[in-house]
Amino acid sequence: GIQVEQSPPDLILQEGANSTLRCNFSDSVNNLQWFHQNPWGQLINLFYIPSGTKQNGRLSATTVATERYSLLYISSSQTTDSGVYFCALDDMRFGAGTRLTVKP
Amino acid sequence: EADIYQTPRYLVIGTGKKITLECSQTMGHDKMYWYQQDPGMELHLIHYSYGVNSTEKGDLSSESTVSRIRTEHFPLTLESARPSHTSQYLCASSEYSLTGWITDTQYFGPGTRLTVL
Numbered sequence A: 001g002i003q004v005e006q007s008p009p010d011l012i013l014q015e016g017a018n019s020t021l022r023c024n025f026s027d028s029v030n031n032l033q034w035f036h037q038n039p040w041g042q043l044i045n046l047f048y049i050p051s052g053t054k055q056n057g058r059l060s061a062t063t064v065a066t067e068r069y070s071l072l073y074i075s076s077s078q079t080t081d082s083g084v085y086f087c088a089l090d091d092m093r094f095g096a097g098t099r100l101t102v103k104p
Numbered sequence B: 001e002a003d004i005y006q007t008p009r010y011l012v013i014g015t016g017k018k019i020t021l022e023c024s025q026t027m028g029h030d031k032m033y034w035y036q037q038d039p040g041m042e043l044h045l046i047h048y049s050y051g052v053n054s055t056e057k058g059d060l061s062s063e064s065t066v067s068r069i070r071t072e073h074f075p076l077t078l079e080s081a082r083p084s085h086t087s088q089y090l091c092a093s094s095e096y097s098l099t100g101w102i103t104d105t106q107y108f109g110p111g112t113r114l115t116v117l
Helices: none
Strands: A002-008 A010-014 A017-023 A032-037 A041-049 A051-054 A059-064 A071-075 A083-089 A098-103 B004-007 B010-013 B020-023 B032-035 B042-047 B076-078 B087-094 B113-114
Touching: A002 A083, A010 A017, A017 A032, A017 A083, A017 A098, A032 A071, A041 A051, A059 B087, A071 A083, A083 B087, B004 B087, B020 B032, B020 B087, B020 B113
Parallel strands: A010 A098, B010 B113
Antiparallel strands: A002 A017, A017 A071, A032 A041, A032 A083, A051 A059, A059 A071, A083 A098, B004 B020, B020 B076, B032 B042, B032 B087, B087 B113
């Protein structure tokens, strides 16, 4: 199956900082999603982005399918952004996640 | 806001018991999924379904079963619980198109935290 690799595994930021999370995959995909899992365990879909760029407030994502990677940008981070960010591919294979901690 | 529900939210049981975790969604989604997740770790697909009377196995399916008799309901059963089953179980749903696995966003329930003593 497709291999998914997320980086960095852990990220600690001060409130207000910007960050970039990366998802690499080993083969072409038809579908890619980014999720945020909050500290209480609830998973929320952030972007459905098999290709191109999307933006939603302080978050944006870009998938370059030909290069087999996707990036999630978080600008002006807030403490509520803390949690684990996962990317998932079209066979519902999840990466190991990036654990983000935003300090006040 | 997604309308997908899981019960119970927390369950503590003894080894060898048979348990059923419930999942329901009111969005009319055809595709539903069960995942197992240890705290802070990646999700592992257990089972999924394309629609009524459809069930498929994922990576961790060997010790559990599912059924899909109604579109909105997708229960997961562990025939004989073991301490190794202690984990969080997440149910999800999405729309499904014949052109691919997922055509729209995937919505997750709040999860069931299972502890097997």
